[in-house]
Amino acid sequence: MPLKGRIEVNEYYCKACGLCIEHCPQGVIALSKDRFNAKGYHPAELIEAGCTGCGICTIVCPEAAITVYRAVKDKPEMA
Ligand code: SF4
Ligand code: SF4
Numbered sequence: 659m660p661l662k663g664r665i666e667v668n669e670y671y672c673k674a675c676g677l678c679i680e681h682c683p684q685g686v687i688a689l690s691k692d693r694f695n696a697k698g699y700h701p702a703e704l705i706e707a708g709c710t711g712c713g714i715c716t717i718v719c720p721e722a723a724i725t726v727y728r729a730v731k732d733k734p735e736m737a
Contacts, residue, residue, distance in 0.1 A: 662729040663711020667702050671723035674699035678715035678724060684708045687715060 665687070672695060679687045679702065686708045689700040702724075711728030 661710040661712075663709045664727050665704055665709060665715060666725045666727070667704075668723045668725070669693075669695040669701035670697075671721040672699060672701040673697065673721055674701065675720065676702075677718045677720065678702050681714050681718045683712065683714065684710060 674689055676689065679689070686704055686706050687702050688705045690703050691700065693701065695701045711726055713726045713728075716722070716724040716726050
């Protein structure tokens with residue numbers, strides 16, 4: 659089963675540089691087409707399912723605006 663994750667973008671800090679979009683291996687981030695943040699940028703957002711929680715986007719974001727959440731796999735029961 660593929661890993662599952664999601665991200666939250668702190669829109670206040672996003673400057674729409676596009677680095678997270680460029681580096682996301684799943685291609686699931688885009689700039690909002692209809693929203694602006696307080697600085698006048700279209701903030702990045704998750705646009706579809708498929709995030710694996712790999713964390714690459716948060717590593718490349720120069721504003722540290724992305725928080726990644728990763729689903730925890732169930733541990734097998736001990737006998
Ligand atoms: S955690 Fe990985 S898969 Fe998910 S949005 Fe960020 S770069 Fe893409
Ligand atoms: S890398 Fe960070 S600042 Fe750049 S578009 Fe993505 S969330 Fe915004």
